[in-house]
Amino acid sequence: xxxxxxxxxxxxxxxxxxxxxxxxxxxxxxxxxxxxxxxxxxxxxxxxxxxxxxxxxxxxxxxxxxxxxxxxxxxxxxxxxxxxxxxxxxxxxxxxxxxxxxxxxxxxxxxxx
Numbered sequence: 001x002x003x004x005x006x007x008x009x010x011x012x013x014x015x016x017x018x019x020x021x022x023x024x025x026x027x028x029x030x031x032x033x034x035x036x037x038x039x040x041x042x043x044x045x046x047x048x049x050x051x052x053x054x055x056x057x058x059x060x061x062x063x064x065x066x067x068x069x070x071x072x073x074x075x076x077x078x079x080x081x082x083x084x085x086x087x088x089x090x091x092x093x094x095x096x097x098x099x100x101x102x103x104x105x106x107x108x109x110x111x112x113x
Contacts, residue, residue, distance in 0.1 A: 033060040036059045037052060037055050037056045039108075040093075045104060046098075047097075054096045058089055058092045058096070061089070061092075065088075066085060069081045
């Protein structure tokens with residue numbers, strides 16, 4: 001016989017597991033964003049700390065967008081959705097970088113394909 005106390009304990013453990021998973025997923029997303037920002041900084045000359053912070057924010061938004069697409073269960077084409085998220089990221093980064101820096105960024109992206 002399952003007591004009320006046992007049910008409460010199980011519910012608490014399930015809730016804690018969900019919270020732990022959510023926090024872990026956020027930490028992974030942050031790490032991915034930081035790694036991508038570091039890759040950009042290593043391949044594009046003259047990135048300022050202000051630009052780096054703005055790029056990190058763009059990369060975090062990009063990662064969240066891709067995560068949303070992964071969990072999306074609708075009928076829309078996920079590849080089209082991914083392209084839209086990538087295009088948004090690229091236009092935001094273009095607005096942050098100088099013309100020369102953006103050319104280096106595009107070259108870096110093309111070399112990684």
